Amino acid sequence: MARMAKLIDVTKCIGCQSCVEACQKTNGQPAHEARGFDDQTFTYLLDRGSDTYVRRMCMHCEDPACASVCPVKALTKTAEGNVVYDPTKCMGCRYCVMACAFGVPAYEWHSATPRVRKCEGCQGRPGGPACAEACPTGATLYGEREALLAEARKRITAEPGTYFNGIFGDDEVGGTDVIFIAGKDPAALGLPVVPGKRALPDYTWQALKHIPDVVLLGGVLLGGMFWLTKRKEDVARAEGSHPGGDHERR
Amino acid sequence: MNVGSLGKLRLSFWTVFGGLLALSLLPIAYVRFSGGLGAVTNLSNAFPWGMWIGFDVLCGVGLAAGGFALTATVHLFHLEEFKPIVRPTVLTAFLGYLLVIFALLFDLGKPWNVWHPIIMWNPHSVMFEVGWCVMLYTTVLSLEFAPIVFERFKLNSLLRSVRAVTPVLVVLGVILSTLHQSSLGSLFLILPHKVHPLWYSPLLPVFFFLSALAAGLGMVVVESWFSRRVFGKAIETHLLARLSRVSVVILALYLALRIRDLAVRHVFGALWPLTPMALIFLVEVGLGVALPAVLLAWTRFRESPRRLAVAQGLVVLGFIFHRMNVSITAVEAATGQHYLPSVAEFATSMGIVALGMWLFVLACRFLPVFPAGPVGFAAVTAEPVANTVRAVVGGEAVRTL
Numbered sequence: 241m242a243r244m245a246k247l248i249d250v251t252k253c254i255g256c257q258s259c260v261e262a263c264q265k266t267n268g269q270p271a272h273e274a275r276g277f278d279d280q281t282f283t284y285l286l287d288r289g290s291d292t293y294v295r296r297m298c299m300h301c302e303d304p305a306c307a308s309v310c311p312v313k314a315l316t317k318t319a320e321g322n323v324v325y326d327p328t329k330c331m332g333c334r335y336c337v338m339a340c341a342f343g344v345p346a347y348e349w350h351s352a353t354p355r356v357r358k359c360e361g362c363q364g365r366p367g368g369p370a371c372a373e374a375c376p377t378g379a380t381l382y383g384e385r386e387a388l389l390a391e392a393r394k395r396i397t398a399e400p401g402t403y404f405n406g407i408f409g410d411d412e413v414g415g416t417d418v419i420f421i422a423g424k425d426p427a428a429l430g431l432p433v434v435p436g437k438r439a440l441p442d443y444t445w446q447a448l449k450h451i452p453d454v455v456l457l458g459g460v461l462l463g464g465m466f467w468l469t470k471r472k473e474d475v476a477r478a479e480g481s482h483p484g485g486d487h488e489r490r
Numbered sequence: 491m492n493v494g495s496l497g498k499l500r501l502s503f504w505t506v507f508g509g510l511l512a513l514s515l516l517p518i519a520y521v522r523f524s525g526g527l528g529a530v531t532n533l534s535n536a537f538p539w540g541m542w543i544g545f546d547v548l549c550g551v552g553l554a555a556g557g558f559a560l561t562a563t564v565h566l567f568h569l570e571e572f573k574p575i576v577r578p579t580v581l582t583a584f585l586g587y588l589l590v591i592f593a594l595l596f597d598l599g600k601p602w603n604v605w606h607p608i609i610m611w612n613p614h615s616v617m618f619e620v621g622w623c624v625m626l627y628t629t630v631l632s633l634e635f636a637p638i639v640f641e642r643f644k645l646n647s648l649l650r651s652v653r654a655v656t657p658v659l660v661v662l663g664v665i666l667s668t669l670h671q672s673s674l675g676s677l678f679l680i681l682p683h684k685v686h687p688l689w690y691s692p693l694l695p696v697f698f699f700l701s702a703l704a705a706g707l708g709m710v711v712v713e714s715w716f717s718r719r720v721f722g723k724a725i726e727t728h729l730l731a732r733l734s735r736v737s738v739v740i741l742a743l744y745l746a747l748r749i750r751d752l753a754v755r756h757v758f759g760a761l762w763p764l765t766p767m768a769l770i771f772l773v774e775v776g777l778g779v780a781l782p783a784v785l786l787a788w789t790r791f792r793e794s795p796r797r798l799a800v801a802q803g804l805v806v807l808g809f810i811f812h813r814m815n816v817s818i819t820a821v822e823a824a825t826g827q828h829y830l831p832s833v834a835e836f837a838t839s840m841g842i843v844a845l846g847m848w849l850f851v852l853a854c855r856f857l858p859v860f861p862a863g864p865v866g867f868a869a870v871t872a873e874p875v876a877n878t879v880r881a882v883v884g885g886e887a888v889r890t891l
Binding site: 277278305308309310311312313314329330331332333334335337338339341343345346347348349350351352353354433434435440441443444445446447448451454455458459462463465466469470472473 | 523524525526527528529533534535536538539562565566567568598599600601603604606607610611612613614615616617618619621657660661664665668669672673676677679680681682683684692695
């Protein structure tokens with residue numbers, strides 16, 4: 241299956257909240273004002289003044305930090321690109337909440353059987369994500385990632401006066417499946433400042449990849465130390481028993 | 491006797507205080523498991539890991555590192571003279587890991603799923619690796635602890651079979667410990683954006699391993715001191731002094747790497763002007779690493795059990811400060827979030843420490859942890875202060891029943 245994505249064109253958003261309403265309805269949440277990510281809110285609009293609304297949702301990273309840190313694979317990336325969650329596997333360590341560079345996953349802090357809550361891209365919903373379907377202006381488009389990237393580049397080239405020259409999500413933290421184009425740079429939009437282009441799981445892998453060596457070399461070295469120092473002892477004992485006639489019990 | 495009753499009074503105060511702390515775990519557990527983590531902690535989506543991870547887990551595991559270091563010394567390097575302090579160290583380590591697991595059951599949202607990593611694998615997750623190592627190493631520790639129980643109940647055939655596999659257990663223990671002690675540092679590698687640059691480093695796993703080794707040895711001394719105060723047990727100053735020379739080398743290596751790391755990452759500038767974070771860093775590395783390294787390098791400091799305990803106590807405190815800094819202070823500084831543990835979080839952590847001390851005392855009373863056998867209850871009446879004086883004067887020779 242082709243990798244799917246969402247293109248958010250901030251210049252086209254009129255702040256009507258249709259995506260927010262559709263999201264809450266689809267995910268069975270009571271209708272409420274969305275101000276930030278929490279266990280009942282998977283998307284919201286960031287009001288940046290002068291009719292600029294920046295939509296926030298899970299970025300569905302190409303190499304998601306949340307899925308890489310999950311010790312039980314409760315979070316996984318599907319073939320079409322959604323990062324989805326299986327609450328039956330989760331043990332509640334909250335490493336995903338910690339690791340996400342975009343501050344997306346939210347935890348059910350007041351539940352005795354808590355879950356991690358986040359946008360799952362309406363996985364399995366016919367017609368794709370409800371938010372894109374509900375958008376009246378085409379500010380959120382759903383389609384194949386490559387096609388949307390091409391469309392984004394086309395828009396920036398066609399109207400360099402309207403758009404900031406850059407696509408947020410093209411290669412941030414290794415690329416995301418939600419991409420932004422806008423009139424201003426990402427920092428001015430209030431989007432999270434991410435560490436760079438390198439996928440976050442790679443930072444961890446640089447350490448984890450040494451594990452087989454530690455086991456292999458450590459095992460040989462320690463076993464060797466045991467054998468060498470034991471031999472020294474054996475030799476000392478054997479030599480000691482010769483001249484002195486040290487008749488000890490064997 | 492006046493001094494003796496004073497000492498007894500102080501001991502019973504701590505016993506009562508510790509007992510109350512441990513008992514407070516019950517109501518906290520009730521509220522936590524009926525109302526969720528939010529009902530007792532100050533954790534939030536912006537600050538999902540708090541004191542229970544930073545102190546109970548990160549410090550608990552590190553402080554138990556003496557176990558693998560001493561078993562390796564005696565069983566792999568055949569330095570048999572260290573044997574008298576192996577058992578109390580293994581006991582400390584075993585209790586440490588049991589308490590870490592106990593604390594984890596508080597902290598995990600769904601602790602009944604704690605076994606899931608056994609069948610649901612994600613080798614790319616540091617947490618997965620730590621989970622497996624802790625599981626396996628706790629098993630190893632239980633087998634290293636088993637001879638103490640087998641000996642007590644004269645289960646000689648079991649004792650022989652465990653002794654036969656001891657070298658294998660010890661090798662496994664060292665490998666597993668190296669892996670997960672360092673991996674606790676690797677947990678934070680994926681958070682370059684969430685940890686203050688004075689603490690975030692690609693060398694975090696190395697730092698965590700070295701500092702755990704230093705703190706583990708420090709705990710051997712602190713625990714010997716504790717045993718002397720509680721049981722009036724003689725202290726093996728000559729062994730602890732030799733161990734402390736090893737501490738000096740480890741601390742020096744750790745200090746050199748911490749400083750070199752700042753240079754390599756070009757963050758020396760973060761130390762001046764003296765911001766609160768710079769000050770915290772200097773206190774951590776200065777008082778928790780450099781100062782005890784210098785003190786322990788000094789013969790006069792190693793010859794007195796009291797001074798040894800002070801210097802190694804600094805190592806342990808510096809280690810705890812480092813773990814709290816990486817997991818809480820540096821995260822606060824980098825994310826601009828504020829987190830102060832709730833009273834219940836504090837009480838839980840302290841209650842678990844109290845529980846650990848109580849179990850340690852109990853084990854020493856009934857099991858042959860020390861070379862002379864179970865301490866029993868006779869020692870309770872010993873006068874700790876008087877003993878201190880005599881032990882200092884008479885070195886290791888003093889032994890009271």
